[in-house]
Amino acid sequence: MAFSSSMSLNLLLLIAMVASNIISLYHLSSTVIFPSSPPIPPIPDHLLRQLHSIRATINRLTRLQQIPADTNTVRTSSKNQTIPSDLLLYSRLSPIASSCHDYPELLHKFMSYTPFSLCPSDSDLAEALILRGCHPLPRRRCFSRTPQKPTSSLPNNPFSSSLPSSNVIWDKYSCKNFDCFNRLNPNLGFDASREITKFMSYESELDLPIPQFLQIAKTAKSVIRLGLDIGGGTGTFAARMKMHNVTVVTTTMNVAAPYSEAAGLRGLVPLHVPLQQRLPVFDGVVDVVRFGHAVNRWIPVTMMEFLLYDVDRVLRGGGYLWVDHFFSRGVDLETVYGPLIGKLGYKKVKWATANKMDIAGLKNGEVYLTALLQKPVSR
Ligand SMILES: *[C@@H]1O[C@H](CO)[C@@H](O)[C@H](O)[C@H]1NC(C)=O
Ligand SMILES: *[C@@H]1O[C@H](CO)[C@@H](O)[C@H](O)[C@H]1NC(C)=O
Secondary structure: OOHHHHHHHHHHHHHHHHHHHHHHHHHOOOOOOOOOOOOOOOOOOHHHHHHHEEEEEEEEHEEEEEOOOOOOOEEEOOOOEEHHHHHHHHHHOOOOHHHHHOOOHHHHHHHHOOOOEEEOOOOHHHHHHOOOOOOOOOOOOOEEOOOOOOOOOOOOOOOOOOHHHHOOOOOOOOOHHHHHHHHHHHOOOHHHHHHHOOOOOOOOOOOHHHOOOOHHHHHOOOOEEEEEEEEEOOOHHHHHHHHHOEEEEEOOOOOOOHHHHHHHHOEEEOOOOOOOOOOOOOOOEEEEEEOOOOOOOOOHHHHHHHHHHHHHHHHHEEEOOOOOOEEHHHHHHHHHHHHHHHHOOOEEEEEEEOOOOOOOHHOEEEEEEEEEEOOOOOO
16 A cells, blocks of 8 residues: 555544544535544545444444434334434434444333433333443443432441342342342342351362462562453452452442442442443553353353463563463363463463362363463563
8 A cells, every 4th residue: 555654543533533423424424524533545445444334333233324304313224113312412422332332222212201301211221222232331321220228328348248129229130139139139139148268278289269369469579569350240359359458349230239339338339330341451461360150151252362371461470360260161271271371371379170060060071270370581
């Protein structure tokens, strides 16, 4: 291509600006003129193709046809449905996650609300969209609902014996308090008496008690202050690390139970981001990343690979990746996941596997892996 690299860069920047300003896209023709900048030479083919794909994507998102400017709403071409005006307004202000395009009905429903009033009771809708990768969700201009009679006495201790159920909106759950969830399944993470024992004892090779981890790090002269717990439920890992003055934020989703609220009530930071999301943390700043049970063989391998490299990005040199009870088929651990993790070039401080002995595990020949891996100090 005959273009100088700075010219290509300028054009890329231009396209980035265009992409973040949806409305200007509809006024683009094949020659792009930006006000108050010198005339731009013809756009090279590959950049034009990028532009076209951005345009096509956005068209798919809104499936819209412009109609006369005297009305605030726009009709879809394929469906007899109007696009909510707040969705249009928001998408002019900010980009929406690309995966939102694939779920126009859900997105439409989510954005069909009355601005400046109380939001609909639709946290399950937000959850459904985020789980499908539609994150960040578009912002809305409504007031989120609050519990009717919340208690103001919140515990400072993240292992406080009971979480105040009155501080949660239970509409979308069949359970109406935390005790009910504990009776259904005491392993969900809502039972403080059970949570307080986690990460403290060594019952099998798959366990890595936190005191032992901290000792390993100390011996390696690697200071642990900041961590990220991926798929960490109600935040018990963060809670235990808090007792050691380590700050851990937890990514968690509200799949069938109010995990985020529970973590918040414990005074722990719940990040409401799905597994497929780029970690909202800068490069090389975190001392430890832990994979909780949400990270397992159900994640498509390619996505798993991107996740691992993103973890590598946020870990500082010498930081630790802690894979906690990761399960997969035994054969896949050998041929797929082992080599995948190996590509990171981390030091294997711990690598323990054992058969997964529950019914599903026995049926599918599954194994657990618990590993502690240390990122090289520099590359
Ligand atoms: C949408 O469909 C209904 C009935 O199917 C029709 O009465 C209405 O006029 C249609 N609206 C638009 C805007 O086309
Ligand atoms: C955590 O910090 C507090 C206040 O600085 C200190 O008193 C306590 O000993 C620390 N705990 C641990 C486990 O380091």
